[in-house]
Amino acid sequence: MSATTDPPKDGFQLSQLIYDTRYRSMTIQIVALVLFLLGVGWLLNNAAQNLAALGKPLSFGFLGEAAGYDINQKLIEYNNQMSHGRAALVGVLNTLLVAVLGCILATVLGVFIGVLRLSNNWVVSRLMTVYIESFRNVPVLLWIVLTMAIFIESFPAPRAFRGDNATASMSFWDSVALTNRGLYIPKPEMYSGSMAVVVVFLLSIVGIFVFGSWSRKRQEATGQILPNFWIKLAIFFVPALLVYFLMGRPIGLELPALKGFNFQGGIYMRNSLIALTLALGLYTAAFVAENVRAGIMAVSKGQSEAASALGLSPGRTMNLIILPQALRVIIPPLISQYLNLTKNSSLAIAVGYMDVTGTLGGITLNQTGKEMESLLILMAIYLTISLIISSVMNWYNESVKLRER
């Protein structure tokens, strides 16, 4: 009877690895790990051998060769004599640009719609439901293509602005041109003395924050509430405008004007950038709105009842009581929406937007025939961008989450 519970008398035996529960799970894990590594090794070896058999050994030298193609939207200096690596970098920056713009649009719209969906007004909340359901249940590629098609077909071509009997005209006192090739807006031009205006403007932004914390302390001490919004608005505009006029208007505007085939001057936002940003932003906003709604509904009703019992207005209740608590629920799913948006931006080629998939994973891949290398780099780039986004957002999440004492 006692023999079954006796520990083994002599030392470690190999059979214990399988029959002894103390070691068994470890054995299984090690075997699984070895098998997994062998599987990965086999796949890599197979790929390398097959590529070698095709006469295309793995090499990354093509990144240094001249690209030979042009890119329309470039945030850094680039021409077709520069390398494939440089073209890829131009693409990465374009990807980041559309991702950042899209995330901002999706967040602003998403919060707005999510709050409105909880509105007591039946028409408003139903409208938002229709928006959310129609956007998130149609593939984003279709939205991208549709937005671009609407853009191209419904706005006038630049040549419609030309001649005495032009069929289209510029808006906002001839400063903005909306064509089917994109939006042309004025560009600020800096003359001497403009630095003073910029410095004052930056200082007034610092001032807004200083004022904010002073006002909060004052409110905590005396209980009085200042009209914060209007004062901040005044700090934002008044000093910079004063200096602007005192210095003799050192900042001018470069207006776009029709010259040759296209508008020249000003800032040119291409139709592909606008269409892609809009489509990605509107699509992701539907998901963000649902996250926001879930976050708000997760805050117990007693909180808002307590707030109104204290006499807070609905706006202040939302800003001071509900949203700070809701953010804790909203942030984690919001991270994955940002990641989704960034990854969805790889559909850019559908509208001819030259993101990194279009340059490195498109033209470069096609002209050099380095499929494996290009795709590996492309995956590494997206992985890096995604990891950076999620670590930044995780850091933000840490800062808003409930401090437990």
Place this chain on the structure above:
Amino acid sequence: MKITTFFGAVAAATMTAGFASAGTLDDVKAKGFLQCGVSTGLTGFSAADANGNWDGFDVAVCRAVAAAVLGDPQAVKFTPTTGKTRFTALASGEIDILARNTTWTFSRDVDLKFTFVGVNYYDGQGFIAPKELGVSSAKDLDGATVCIQTGTTTELNLADFFRTNNISYEPVPIETNAEALQQYLAGACDTYTTDASGLAASRATFENPEDHALLPEIISKEPLGPLVRHGDDQWADIVRWSLNALIAAEELGVTSANVKESAMQAGNNPEINRLLGTEGNLGEQLGLSADFAKNAIAAGGNYGEIFAKNIGESTPIGLARGLNAQWTDGGLIYSPPFR
């Protein structure tokens, strides 16, 4: 010990994989059909009709090869490819032959590891622009917005052309011909550039073709032809000589109307006899039946007939033979002898 066996197995598996991809002819015979990569739709060259039947100048090459190998011009499965996906499709073995107005260039032949088996259309890159723009030469296009199919040689030629002439442009990269035409017709680009034959083919589909002009400059040489993977010379030979059979047939006066009759018995022209298999064993040398060329020609006619039917002057596309006339008529179309 076990690991050694494992790597041995891996090596063996890889080697067999290597061998398997070498016998395209056997693969095609085993499948019973030919897999042919074509464009996603370019009228006259390769386009599917309402019933899903593919037709066109490039399609005819695939049908001729299918007829030569399998005896049935309908035994072809067509894979529409874009300028971007075509080479990956061919390199990966998804298609056996690519006939998609693809330009024969050094780097595609050498670096991308493909074999161009010949040229079925001598083309050059041109521009199309609306007449109302008042552009008479491509050199007037300074600052213009240019629509272009991405992943093609035209993209590189365009960059070279504008650089040598020291003028600027705004490229709008587009995936397919249809999307490019949509943007061009809506005025989102001033001009569209691709192979001149493709421009002529596209213009034929416009509502008002006469409002659009092809600019006089041809900025590049674009010899278009079918291609196969490196490493299977027998298969490359089959495709090459199927194409040559069509070209030689025109030169020798063999047409779809008289090919059956001529192939019945040996005539008095030894070259026709060798071509149609009534003399010699050329088909056998290729690993095909003796009448492979007869089947290829019977599929859609000789080169001249295919040209006239799909893109010739009597069609809406209306391309003249020009460079693509037989060498005997002052063109570049020339088949090495069947001997």
